[in-house]
Amino acid sequence: MRNNILAGNWKMNCDLPMTQELIFNIKKQLPEQLDCEIMVAPSHPFLYAAFNDSLESPIEVIAQNASQHDSGAFTGEVSIDMLQSVGIKTVILGHSERRDVFLETDDILAAKTHKAIEKGMRVIFCCGEHLEQRKSGEHFKTVTEQIDKALFKLTAKDWKQIVIAYEPVWAIGTGETASPEQAQEMHHHLRKFVEDKYGEKTADKLSILYGGSVKPANAQEIFAQPDVDGGLVGGASLDADSFVAIAKSF
Ligand SMILES: O=C(CO)COP(=O)(O)O
Numbered sequence: 357m358r359n360n361i362l363a364g365n366w367k368m369n370c371d372l373p374m375t376q377e378l379i380f381n382i383k384k385q386l387p388e389q390l391d392c393e394i395m396v397a398p399s400h401p402f403l404y405a406a407f408n409d410s411l412e413s414p415i416e417v418i419a420q421n422a423s424q425h426d427s428g429a430f431t432g433e434v435s436i437d438m439l440q441s442v443g444i445k446t447v448i449l450g451h452s453e454r455r456d457v458f459l460e461t462d463d464i465l466a467a468k469t470h471k472a473i474e475k476g477m478r479v480i481f482c483c484g485e486h487l488e489q490r491k492s493g494e495h496f497k498t499v500t501e502q503i504d505k506a507l508f509k510l511t512a513k514d515w516k517q518i519v520i521a522y523e524p525v526w527a528i529g530t531g532e533t534a535s536p537e538q539a540q541e542m543h544h545h546l547r548k549f550v551e552d553k554y555g556e557k558t559a560d561k562l563s564i565l566y567g568g569s570v571k572p573a574n575a576q577e578i579f580a581q582p583d584v585d586g587g588l589v590g591g592a593s594l595d596a597d598s599f600v601a602i603a604k605s606f
Pocket residue numbers: 365451523527528529530531567568569570588589590591592
């Protein structure tokens with residue numbers, strides 16, 4: 357029906373030796389049989405080394421961000437073509453840290469997503485509400501709008517390249533996790549939204565990941581929810597033991 361995915365978002369952590377050691381240790385511990393795709397997202401300077409180190413392993417190395425521009429005078433930016441030239445096929449877009457700290461708007465995220473899709477990349481598109489929005493009962497509306505505003509031009513065919521990650525901002529790096537019921541409720545809502553707009557087949561095939569303080573102790577219960585197809589993990593993905601333990605939770 358759809359794939360389970362476990363993706364580690366390493367954020368701005370790990371230098372080159374740490375990146376390579378972490379890949380090595382994950383590779384060493386991963387069991388032969390896995391019920392999920394495994395992805396890790398190191399920082400841009402280490403993607404090429406990480407890609408090479410992960411060859412002949414189940415690990416897919418993915419990027420944390422990409423530009424909406426093709427090339428030229430965009431100091432500090434990294435294009436999709438550049439990422440593809442070092443073997444990268446998947447990119448995370450719309451993370452709440454990109455939205456809140458780097459002020460990426462829905463329009464910017466729409467441009468980035470369309471560029472990535474047009475170039476044949478898979479996109480893990482993140483959404484999630486702030487605590488105040490949940491407290492005031494606006495969480496469904498907030499998250500639906502984030503998706504609709506950035507992805508409304510995609511066709512049903514484009515959606516084959518999309519993975520959604522629901523990451524409530526109040527659960528990121530706080531140790532506070534959404535309950536399995538809260539995650540299921542939002543994932544179901546998102547799948548229904550996609551079904552209404554793009555049809556049942558697109559919705560059924562869409563992997564929706566949960567992110568926010570996922571760890572070995574809570575992963576199994578969260579992943580057991582019918583509409584939760586895996587996780588986008590921050591802190592716990594920086595430790596090979598805990599990342600592999602989470603991978604075994606499907
Ligand atoms: O932001 C996240 C993954 O993208 C989640 O981070 P934590 O797992 O550290 O809460």
